[in-house]
Amino acid sequence: MIPIYHENNTHGTAVFPLQVYSHHDKDGFFSVSQHWHEELEWICAEHGVLNLTVRGRSFTLHPGEFCFINSGELHEIKSGGPSLHHAIVFNPDILDFTLYDICQHSFIRPVTSGNLIFPTLPSVFSPEESQMILFHMQEIIRLYHTLPSCASLSIKIHILQILELFFQADCFLENTISSKEKDSQNKLKKVIEYIHENYAGPISLPDLAKICFMSPNYFCHYFKQEIGKPPIAFINEYRIQKACQILTDSELPVSQVAISVGFDNFSYFIRKFREYKNVTPTEYRSHL
Known part of the structure; x- marks a missing residue:
């Protein structure tokens, strides 16, 4: 879950x-x-x-x-x-x-x-x-x-x-966090909330940066510093996690799973899935 x-x-x-x-x-x-x-x-x-x-x-x-x-x-x-x-x-x-x-x-x-x-x-x-x-x-x-x-x-x-x-x-x-740091963290949490709510469709870097009132370049630097990975890597990883949930809870074909979590390129989905889980989606499902 x-x-x-x-x-x-x-x-x-x-x-x-x-x-x-x-x-x-x-x-x-x-x-x-x-x-x-x-x-x-x-x-x-x-x-x-x-x-x-x-x-x-x-x-x-x-x-x-x-x-x-x-x-x-x-x-x-x-x-x-x-x-x-x-x-x-x-x-x-x-x-x-x-x-x-x-x-x-x-x-x-x-x-x-x-x-x-x-x-x-x-x-x-x-x-x-x-x-x-x-x-x-x-x-x-x-x-x-x-x-x-x-x-x-x-x-x-x-x-x-x-x-x-x-x-x-x-x-x-x-706890020495300043009001400015707290505000910055709250904006970052809104970005993550946006990704969690919109992962199934296109997500653009400018849209994410706009939530934090930052330029796309500065936002990428800030996001990686606070989260530990670039925004694109975070989005892909979250989509793969959602794909795992669908593979576990349904018999939907793998190609449809890819589309339902926001991947419009099936080969890219397979590559990223293997990168994050060390198995293919089909192999993942067979372990359940």
């Missing part, structure tokens, strides 16, 4: 807004295109390799490694072959206390308000501290999937213990 640009899915329930997604990808096809959501997302790799892009920065997670995605950050995830990874997605308000005490003021509210944000990769932690964070994440995952007595309370305690480790190591970052 390919999420929309601004993910509006409900994660967890109204009384416990947390959900753990465990993805076992046996073929190496797992891919989630650029999107963002209000919730925090903590990702850890158990087997295989994950390739991530967060706010235009690309990096790789290997088994036993983890990362943090803050509220509103554009990100995408791809498997680098067969893999198993887990994503803990939750509304930070789950941590708030009704009683406004010193803990709420000094430790909880700065995180839930977004004044303090997580570094994507907590590289400043010692190996021992990293192992403790990984332990707490693994416990959250285990508790979520097994639901023993007091699971919700135990999960919350493990999240707070991770926050405690961050405060003890002084690893939180101050």
